[in-house]
Amino acid sequence: MSHNATESVESFRARARTWLAENMPRLGDRPQSGTGEDDTHEWERARELQQRLYAGGFAGICFPEEYGGLGLSSAHQEAFTEESGGYEMPLLLNVPSFAICSATLLDTGSEEQKRARIGAAIRGEEVLCQLLSEPSGGSDLAGLITRAERDGDEWVLNGAKTWSTSAYAADWSLCLARTNWDVPKHQGLTMFLVPLKAPGLTLNRVRMVNGSLEFCEEFFDDVRLPASAVVGEVDGGWTVASRQLFHERNAVGGGSPYVSGEGGMRATPHPNPLDMARASGRAADPRVRELVGEYLALKTVHEQTVGRVTRAMATEVLPPAASSLLRLLHAEYAHLSDDHTVRIAGAGIATGAGTEPGATGYAATGFLMRQGVSLGGGSTEIARNIVSERLLGMPREPAPDRGVPFNQVKRGS
Numbered sequence: 001m002s003h004n005a006t007e008s009v010e011s012f013r014a015r016a017r018t019w020l021a022e023n024m025p026r027l028g029d030r031p032q033s034g035t036g037e038d039d040t041h042e043w044e045r046a047r048e049l050q051q052r053l054y055a056g057g058f059a060g061i062c063f064p065e066e067y068g069g070l071g072l073s074s075a076h077q078e079a080f081t082e083e084s085g086g087y088e089m090p091l092l093l094n095v096p097s098f099a100i101c102s103a104t105l106l107d108t109g110s111e112e113q114k115r116a117r118i119g120a121a122i123r124g125e126e127v128l129c130q131l132l133s134e135p136s137g138g139s140d141l142a143g144l145i146t147r148a149e150r151d152g153d154e155w156v157l158n159g160a161k162t163w164s165t166s167a168y169a170a171d172w173s174l175c176l177a178r179t180n181w182d183v184p185k186h187q188g189l190t191m192f193l194v195p196l197k198a199p200g201l202t203l204n205r206v207r208m209v210n211g212s213l214e215f216c217e218e219f220f221d222d223v224r225l226p227a228s229a230v231v232g233e234v235d236g237g238w239t240v241a242s243r244q245l246f247h248e249r250n251a252v253g254g255g256s257p258y259v260s261g262e263g264g265m266r267a268t269p270h271p272n273p274l275d276m277a278r279a280s281g282r283a284a285d286p287r288v289r290e291l292v293g294e295y296l297a298l299k300t301v302h303e304q305t306v307g308r309v310t311r312a313m314a315t316e317v318l319p320p321a322a323s324s325l326l327r328l329l330h331a332e333y334a335h336l337s338d339d340h341t342v343r344i345a346g347a348g349i350a351t352g353a354g355t356e357p358g359a360t361g362y363a364a365t366g367f368l369m370r371q372g373v374s375l376g377g378g379s380t381e382i383a384r385n386i387v388s389e390r391l392l393g394m395p396r397e398p399a400p401d402r403g404v405p406f407n408q409v410k411r412g413s
């Protein structure tokens, strides 16, 4: 099918509505999954659904045509997302594969990297993940110690990464490593495209408190990479990482144009206070109504703020650092939603009633991951620092390593 980049949003919406009804499975036709241990079938399913979208001409809506997308606007994407609400969509691929990694490659990758990796992701053939955080800490990202050293035309990677979402299901990663120890920390980093199956790369899955094995840790022992693996410039990795963090905060905050379909990273039901009020039969209780009202008010503020800040960044009224506003508000909203859901559920949540799939969904297991939203995409405290320093112009926090060559910076290990 050929696409017309000038197609109106309404014409695109109408075409999408017809196509979705004829080609995509309706939600509810298939049992919903939880946070089970072996989710291989979920990833296979996501790739298969993405392949359907691609074959139907509805994949990569905001990615340029030369890299396999449709080259359409975020308004087209929003229309498609609204229309696809009642259908099973490959939501697992949204974050980080499309909204963070492919978006970053689009901004900073070579032509070859963009054609190969973005194209394969849009066709549903490959998945990307991000390897940034290290066991020594994630907030001070520029202080990372995984090293890449030149050996002839190749690079040799050694070190460790952790908390990498869905790396076990991915084919390629964006991996930040130190390539120069003689300059201040931000100036000695390089971003690499690393295949997860590279010889010398060991990947372990990490069990979370809710039983999920979604996170991974990776160890690099003399992993050899070609010169073409460098994304952007050698020692220019902070520029790439900054773009990646921008896309991550945008994605986590709900403002990414590269997300297709509604829902979180996982296609698991996550009840909100309104669902819980109805499911528990307490919707008439004045105290419950107050909690639901508070939730709905913040939900509206969140949605309005996403639209306003996203438009302001697109028109450069606000700098990219404003994505931290979205990231921050999303955590506040998600915390209030989880907390009020648990308050309304009452003792039922402890006895397991709230953990059943269906109307009440996975309220208890969802609550166990409450803190995740204030860490993923950079922590809430770091988001507050960015807002205060880069948007409000407040003084920068003291940093004893500022301007100091990294090999002279005191470190714990």
Ligand SMILES: Cc1cc2nc3c(=O)[nH]c(=O)nc-3n(C[C@H](O)[C@H](O)[C@H](O)COP(=O)(O)OP(=O)(O)OC[C@H]3O[C@@H](n4cnc5c(N)ncnc54)[C@H](O)[C@@H]3O)c2cc1C
Binding pocket: 096, 129, 130, 131, 132, 133, 134, 136, 137, 138, 139, 140, 162, 163, 164, 165, 166, 371, 372, 373, 375, 376, 377, 378, 379, 380, 381, 382, 385
């Ligand atoms: C759901 C989720 C998904 C994730 N996905 C990925 C992924 O795909 N790839 C990846 O690389 N990482 C990923 N992460 C890791 C995430 O980026 C880190 O958890 C985050 O950057 C914080 O790093 P840390 O956990 O090492 O905490 P630390 O950096 O050790 O921080 C510990 C605490 O100290 C606070 N703190 C640190 N420095 C300051 C400061 N200067 N001022 C004030 N407070 C400070 C932090 O806010 C935090 O509360 C994910 C995390 C979560 C929860």
